[in-house]
Amino acid sequence: MTRQQLVECIFQQQSYLCVGLDPDLDRFPPSVLETDDPIFTFNKAIIDATKEYCVAYKLNLAFYEAHGLSGWQSLQRTVEYLPDTHFKIADAKRGDIGNTSKKYAQAFFEAMPFDAITVAPYMGADSVEPFLAFDDKWVIILALTSNEGSQDFQFMSEGGEQLHERVLRTAQSWGTTENLMYVVGATHPEQFKNIRQIAPDHFLLVPGVGAQGGDLKAISEYGMNQDVGLLVNSSRGIIYAGGKVDDFAEKAGHAAQSLQEEMQGYLSAFLK
Amino acid sequence: MTRQQLVECIFQQQSYLCVGLDPDLDRFPPSVLETDDPIFTFNKAIIDATKEYCVAYKLNLAFYEAHGLSGWQSLQRTVEYLPDTHFKIADAKRGDIGNTSKKYAQAFFEAMPFDAITVAPYMGADSVEPFLAFDDKWVIILALTSNEGSQDFQFMSEGGEQLHERVLRTAQSWGTTENLMYVVGATHPEQFKNIRQIAPDHFLLVPGVGAQGGDLKAISEYGMNQDVGLLVNSSRGIIYAGGKVDDFAEKAGHAAQSLQEEMQGYLSAFLK
Numbered sequence: 001m002t003r004q005q006l007v008e009c010i011f012q013q014q015s016y017l018c019v020g021l022d023p024d025l026d027r028f029p030p031s032v033l034e035t036d037d038p039i040f041t042f043n044k045a046i047i048d049a050t051k052e053y054c055v056a057y058k059l060n061l062a063f064y065e066a067h068g069l070s071g072w073q074s075l076q077r078t079v080e081y082l083p084d085t086h087f088k089i090a091d092a093k094r095g096d097i098g099n100t101s102k103k104y105a106q107a108f109f110e111a112m113p114f115d116a117i118t119v120a121p122y123m124g125a126d127s128v129e130p131f132l133a134f135d136d137k138w139v140i141i142l143a144l145t146s147n148e149g150s151q152d153f154q155f156m157s158e159g160g161e162q163l164h165e166r167v168l169r170t171a172q173s174w175g176t177t178e179n180l181m182y183v184v185g186a187t188h189p190e191q192f193k194n195i196r197q198i199a200p201d202h203f204l205l206v207p208g209v210g211a212q213g214g215d216l217k218a219i220s221e222y223g224m225n226q227d228v229g230l231l232v233n234s235s236r237g238i239i240y241a242g243g244k245v246d247d248f249a250e251k252a253g254h255a256a257q258s259l260q261e262e263m264q265g266y267l268s269a270f271l272k
Numbered sequence: 273m274t275r276q277q278l279v280e281c282i283f284q285q286q287s288y289l290c291v292g293l294d295p296d297l298d299r300f301p302p303s304v305l306e307t308d309d310p311i312f313t314f315n316k317a318i319i320d321a322t323k324e325y326c327v328a329y330k331l332n333l334a335f336y337e338a339h340g341l342s343g344w345q346s347l348q349r350t351v352e353y354l355p356d357t358h359f360k361i362a363d364a365k366r367g368d369i370g371n372t373s374k375k376y377a378q379a380f381f382e383a384m385p386f387d388a389i390t391v392a393p394y395m396g397a398d399s400v401e402p403f404l405a406f407d408d409k410w411v412i413i414l415a416l417t418s419n420e421g422s423q424d425f426q427f428m429s430e431g432g433e434q435l436h437e438r439v440l441r442t443a444q445s446w447g448t449t450e451n452l453m454y455v456v457g458a459t460h461p462e463q464f465k466n467i468r469q470i471a472p473d474h475f476l477l478v479p480g481v482g483a484q485g486g487d488l489k490a491i492s493e494y495g496m497n498q499d500v501g502l503l504v505n506s507s508r509g510i511i512y513a514g515g516k517v518d519d520f521a522e523k524a525g526h527a528a529q530s531l532q533e534e535m536q537g538y539l540s541a542f543l544k
Contacts (some may be wrong), residue, residue: 062368062375068383072344095392095418096334096365097484100294103334112339120367120392122414124421142394147369149396150440158428163435170424212369244482250336 001087001115003178004180006203007227009055009085013168014267015260016228018056018089019237021046022063022080029244039074044081046239049253055259058205068122070170079112080082087231089140089205090114101131109134116140118183118205121167125174132175143167144195146185146208168198177201177244184223186214186232186270192222198234203229209239216259228271234259273359273387274408275450278475278503279499281357287534288289288476288500290328290361291320291528292349295336299483301516311346316353318511320389321525325532326502328359336508351384354411359503361412361477362386374402381406388412389476390455390466393439397446404447411452416467418457427541440470457494458486458504464494474500488531492538500543504530
């Protein structure tokens with residue numbers, strides 16, 4: 001998907017919501033667990049109920065891999081079921097030496113129809129570049145993550161520049177605003193102004209709203225650029241909104257709708 | 273596998289060689305490509321031919337995932353075929369927020385019988401700790417990688433401490449010498465003295481010998497500790513030693529044997 005297509009989709013849906021599909025059998029209602037492929041059954045119902053309110057889906061690979069072969073099968077079915085209109089993110093946090101990253105790129109961009117993959121920056125340029133060689137495919141580099149452990153290394157500072165700032169700056173020479181985004185956690189709303197000074201035009205994928213407590217308003221106010229430039233993800237806050245009930249998908253739809261409506265307001269208020 | 277078992281295995285085999293199974297169809301001989309499961313056929317032959325000379329196998333996940341479902345199937349067959357006597361590493365470079373890392377740990381330590389998984393440190397403590405909750409299982413944290421991109425961030429310095437040094441120091445509070453190793457690339461032989469000052473007792477997994485040009489002698493001289501403390505990996509240099517020939521496995525065996533013999537010499541020369 002191109003940047004232009006993504007931006008058009010955002011304006012059409014009046015939403016920059018990304019729904020995170022982190023399927024956890026322990027949180028599924030019994031009616032789902034009884035089906036042949038519970039993960040796909042669950043995801044399909046969630047997708048049908050939320051697609052009207054979001055522009056992207058993020059599949060957290062760990063939740064599929066945890067089930068071995070059958071999980072990989074559910075992953076494949078899910079990504080193939082996702083509507084063409086929506087941006088498809090493999091939340092894989094991959095990244096390895098060049099010849100290996102190339103194989104990962106084939107896995108997610110050729111063997112499966114993902115639009116984007118999340119990549120950890122620790123190994124530097126040659127671990128990221130193979131992902132950038134595919135037309136209309138995106139790399140989403142971890143800059144400032146939403147978890148507590150983000151404090152351990154990401155704020156390390158040299159010459160007044162912190163590690164996550166250096167990642168934001170350095171990676172701009174690897175790709176463009178048309179094929180490179182950054183992960184910036186919603187749990188650091190105070191950082192968005194600064195991040196927008198370093199990377200004013202790039203899209204940011206923002207996890208951590210909902211279960212992790214991020215503040216959607218602050219993120220939108222300080223993170224939005226002229227093309228919106230935000231994909232805000234909620235996983236658990238949407239897909240488990242109703243608990244283990246038969247109408248879990250309807251409840252997820254309501255949760256997604258409520259975020260979409262909030263976003264619609266911010267689109268009028270904060271768009272540059 | 274416990275540290276004691278690993279150390280005993282090293283002394284018994286007179287080897288600290290890890291063979292990297294990075295199966296690449298483009299480099300397989302035609303006779304292998306004709307089989308039902310070429311990746312498993314290739315790996316099985318390599319394992320049979322090299323197990324006498326090594327103590328560990330490292331499976332590079334990308335090379336399996338690139339083939340989608342069938343690759344995942346070959347991965348599962350391969351890890352189940354590996355001898356119990358050998359240390360089994362999932363070279364996955366995973367790492368995510370806590371609830372996600374827990375799922376990855378289940379994938380590799382429960383759904384599959386790996387002994388260890390490589391993890392990227394960028395996301396900090398809570399991305400690593402879930403892997404450390406499994407008895408006799410290991411986390412191998414990227415400290416200083418073998419690729420060119422290691423220059424981009426890993427030498428960033430604050431207060432006289434470089435990022436990879438901080439990773440080496442900080443991660444010691446997350447695990448012990450019984451469940452935590454570090455990746456240190458063979459392409460930085462000049463760094464091993466310094467790394468051994470920061471982490472004298474931990475095992476190091478050392479990729480980059482062979483195709484990437486690392487110097488086995490220097491690494492052994494400066495990296496060995498009282499328990500050997502090294503697993504030196506070669507992937508392409510062993511498994512593709514013979515090219516696309518029918519006796520590729522025999523050639524791989526010779527390449528592994530030659531490294532083992534070199535290591536046997538260093539074990540007498542450099543063991544502290």
